[in-house]
Amino acid sequence: MFSYISESWAELKKVRWPSRKELTSYTLVVVFTVVLMTIYFWVLDIGISSLVEAII
Secondary structure, eight states, X not given: OHHHHHHXXXXXXXXXXXXXXXXXXXXXXXXXXXXXXXXXXXXXXXHHHHHHHHHO
């Protein structure tokens, strides 16, 4: 168990953690992408609903 924890800690020291500026920009990209995908699927859902309603 101790070996596992020490090896995990050693691996975490090798990680290049993003700076605050990089983290902020990555977060904004993710939020923007999620908003765009939400709008896309919302419009697609409205379109398909209208099509089904027209058929029925």
